[in-house]
Amino acid sequence: MEIITEQVLKILNEGILKAFPQVDVADTQLQFTKDIKFGHMQSNAAMTLAKPLRDNPRSIATKIVDAIDKKDVLESIEIAGPGFINFTISQSKIIEYCNNLFNTEDLFSNLDRAGDIIIDYSSPNIAKRMHIGHLRSTIIGDSLKRIYNYLGYHTVGDNHLGDWGTQFGKLIVAYNQWLDRDAYAKDSVEELERLYVEFEKRSHDKPEMLEEARSELKKLQDGDATQVELWKEFIQASIREYNKIYTRLNVSFDTYYGESHYHPLMPSILDLLKTKGLAKESEGAQVVFFDEEEHLHPCIVQKKDGAYLYATSDLACIKMRMEDYDVNQLIYVTDDRQAPHFKQVFSIASKLDWDVKCEHISFGIMKFKDGHFSSRKGNVIYLKDLLDEAERRAFDVVKEKNPDLPEEEQRDIARIVGVGAVKYADLSQNRSSAIIFDWDKNLSFDGNTAPYLQYVYARIQSIKTKAGIDNISSPKSEIFKEPQEIRLLGQLIQFPSALQKAAESYRPNVVSDYLFDLAQDFNTFYNANRVIVEDQDIKLSRLYLCDLTAKVIKQGLELLGIEVAGRM
Numbered sequence: 001m002e003i004i005t006e007q008v009l010k011i012l013n014e015g016i017l018k019a020f021p022q023v024d025v026a027d028t029q030l031q032f033t034k035d036i037k038f039g040h041m042q043s044n045a046a047m048t049l050a051k052p053l054r055d056n057p058r059s060i061a062t063k064i065v066d067a068i069d070k071k072d073v074l075e076s077i078e079i080a081g082p083g084f085i086n087f088t089i090s091q092s093k094i095i096e097y098c099n100n101l102f103n104t105e106d107l108f109s110n111l112d113r114a115g116d117i118i119i120d121y122s123s124p125n126i127a128k129r130m131h132i133g134h135l136r137s138t139i140i141g142d143s144l145k146r147i148y149n150y151l152g153y154h155t156v157g158d159n160h161l162g163d164w165g166t167q168f169g170k171l172i173v174a175y176n177q178w179l180d181r182d183a184y185a186k187d188s189v190e191e192l193e194r195l196y197v198e199f200e201k202r203s204h205d206k207p208e209m210l211e212e213a214r215s216e217l218k219k220l221q222d223g224d225a226t227q228v229e230l231w232k233e234f235i236q237a238s239i240r241e242y243n244k245i246y247t248r249l250n251v252s253f254d255t256y257y258g259e260s261h262y263h264p265l266m267p268s269i270l271d272l273l274k275t276k277g278l279a280k281e282s283e284g285a286q287v288v289f290f291d292e293e294e295h296l297h298p299c300i301v302q303k304k305d306g307a308y309l310y311a312t313s314d315l316a317c318i319k320m321r322m323e324d325y326d327v328n329q330l331i332y333v334t335d336d337r338q339a340p341h342f343k344q345v346f347s348i349a350s351k352l353d354w355d356v357k358c359e360h361i362s363f364g365i366m367k368f369k370d371g372h373f374s375s376r377k378g379n380v381i382y383l384k385d386l387l388d389e390a391e392r393r394a395f396d397v398v399k400e401k402n403p404d405l406p407e408e409e410q411r412d413i414a415r416i417v418g419v420g421a422v423k424y425a426d427l428s429q430n431r432s433s434a435i436i437f438d439w440d441k442n443l444s445f446d447g448n449t450a451p452y453l454q455y456v457y458a459r460i461q462s463i464k465t466k467a468g469i470d471n472i473s474s475p476k477s478e479i480f481k482e483p484q485e486i487r488l489l490g491q492l493i494q495f496p497s498a499l500q501k502a503a504e505s506y507r508p509n510v511v512s513d514y515l516f517d518l519a520q521d522f523n524t525f526y527n528a529n530r531v532i533v534e535d536q537d538i539k540l541s542r543l544y545l546c547d548l549t550a551k552v553i554k555q556g557l558e559l560l561g562i563e564v565a566g567r568m
């Protein structure tokens with residue numbers, strides 16, 4: 001069964017074409033309504049057709065409605081206001097659709113799912129600890145990967161590590177002289193970071209140390225085995241450390257090709273740019289200039305000393321991805337300070353006639369309201385500390401709410417709630433804006449937060465346990481009469497459409513907004529109607545609503561990379 005918005009759109013377009021065979025229906029708009037009193041979906045098609053048809057919208061709407069064949073999908077169609085067409089879906093269709101709500105193979109069969117979507121996210125620069133600045137890329141990228149996977153795409157999650165640069169010469173010198181083995185075993189990245197700082201401090205008035213670092217770097221670049229081995233060790237140690245954070249965040253990758261992977265390709269990229277007349281010499285460097293209307297700064301692809309740059313590396317990376325995969329699209333998740341960089345790179349790729357869809361998914365930075373936490377360690381908040389703090393705070397909340405649960409379970413719930421709260425606080429925002437992080441708000445059990453949704457899920461589990469029915473089957477048709485039931489059903493059927501919209505706009509917050517609306521409609525339903533009633537059919541039908549709501553919340557949160565607990 002196709003997604004419900006597509007089904008109704010087809011019916012509407014058939015009606016339009018029957019009434020007005022001359023018009024173009026390619027851009028017909030159809031949306032879910034905010035309020036069920038306007039039906040389930042609404043279209044402004046009659047209004048947009050008023051101009052080309054030179055008629056008033058209400059009269060056009062009437063002709064369209066008369067021409068529509070409702071099939072077994074629609075219950076009624078009404079014209080409202082200046083000429084909106086409102087569609088109410090039949091209850092039997094809704095129940096049938098609800099029974100297929102997770103049947104993704106059919107639901108999303110209209111999408112072009114061929115090829116691979118490569119998502120480039122997290123991508124820290126190695127030998128440094130991950131901090132709050134890495135959170136958004138890591139979890140937005142992971143969520144997009146989950147959503148695209150769910151829709152049936154093949155995705156590749158690539159952690160494009162920053163593993164190449166001049167700092168490695170210094171690091172090799174410092175490692176060879178001052179490594180603290182115990183500290184390295186405990187937290188290798190923290191130790192590497194310390195070594196780097198140590199080098200900067202000690203080399204201050206010692207040009208011979210800088211000379212030594214340059215010589216180590218040269219050996220590394222020339223592929224000298226000793227240096228290459230050490231550098232590889234830095235990469236492996238960094239990945240080992242990062243994986244601890246990724247595990248806690250429940251984030252994973254398919255590949256860890258760092259920038260260095262594309263290094264061998266750089267000279268050929270430069271050649272290509274020169275041959276195509278795109279790269280030009282300017283003050284000894286190689287530079288690509290853009291047309292005035294592109295409003296982009298010139299892009300240096302090779303420095304005077306022969307070194308290649310970030311943009312060159314990303315061009316090489318696109319080329320390699322095109323060769324290695326059957327690319328559907330390339331998605332890059334970084335903060336908005338890199339927007340000019342990706343504009344330059346994508347523009348050059350298109351000037352090279354590379355036929356590849358590239359999207360930079362940018363986001364604003366995250367700031368803290370709670371100065372106390374951020375001031376504890378200077379201005380940097382490490383992700384490890386952020387997660388520790390989240391679990392600690394969540395543990396206090398959970399202990400207070402569930403004093404009788406065994407401590408082990410309290411800790412597990414605290415982990416799920418704490419990490420969930422941190423992730424949700426990020427993913428539920430419009431990603432383009434900066435985030436002000438607020439512990440009290442995010443760990444609240446009310447409002448648009450993870451704990452609120454997780455709590456609704458847990459509550460439904462206890463309702464089910466109380467009802468003592470394991471097998472909740474499809475309800476009888478036309479059984480739902482109460483306005484809150486009808487409203488909740490109207491919300492449930494929007495789940496697949498919300499996911500499709502989230503994927504199209506690369507916005508996980510479309511999913512969280514949807515889940516929040518659903519949870520609220522569920523609470524309204526639950527506060528107004530008893531579930532465990534005498535009448536078996538009504539009881540089963542209400543349990544069905546409870547169960548489906550819980551399943552949608554669980555699946556939706558999973559697409560945000562957030563877990564649920566059976567009780568809270």
Ligand code: ARG
Pocket residue numbers: 120123124125160161162314317332334
């Ligand atoms: N390592 C970079 C940084 O920390 C992010 C890399 C993003 N991906 C890319 N293909 N440029 O800023």
